[in-house]
Amino acid sequence: MTVLAATDLDRTLVHSDRVAGPAEAHEVIRLERRRGVTTASLTRRTAASLVALDRVATWVPATTRSVDGYRRLDLARTLGVVPRYAVCANGAVLLVDGVADANWAARVRALIARAAPRREVARLLTGHLGALPHGKVRTADGALLVVRIPDVPDGWVDGLDALVADRGWRVSAHDEKVHVLPAGLEKSAAVAEIGRRVAASRVLAAGDSPLDADLLLAADAGIQPVDGRLHAAGWHADHVAVTAAAGLRAGEEIAAWLLAQAVAFRPGVSSAGDR
């Protein structure tokens, strides 16, 4: 009876100072600092739940971060947990024991080959950015294009989407980040592959952004934070719970919820049910 718990990281389990909400300094573990500000932290309570989750389930971090961005969190050092599997770059990379899986990489290359070349879409994006003062294109693992734009003007994202859609690419915008990615590139496909490898009998998921919707929909049960972009957009599904709290406290709630769900599904582990 293997339970797979696939979780987004940023704004689901880990939070930057900007969106952390209230917490005492002694409660908080910092995972990442960039340019003098904390860009990823969680509470000790969240960390403890994740360590326990990793024991009773296959915990799979599933992030849009690049492999380097994921490695910066250094879960082994900060949590004492090394998830065997991780999904990076929104499904473009599947890490197994920290190493990019070659079979998965080949499948992603085949998928990407069906869309227009990245350089062509990058040119379109650069042109579309021309009218904006702050946009800067960054790339992640050769698959995604990521641009950070403070105050994305109305209609700008729709205009970009119209440019790339018939080239087999799609746009996902949340917070200040605009992701442009091949249409078929999804976290849920990589998580399904891991589910096959570990023979998962139940899949749980957690995520906050539109890029997590496929992950949540594909799961047997899931949870999203009340302060997430998906929730703000009115997205819901009957099998996806919503946290009561926001920020770091939502992270605590999500990790505890996943742990309780995983324990309840494993016979003999708890008295929570007879499944």
Ligand SMILES: [Mg+2]
């Ligand atoms: Mg997120």
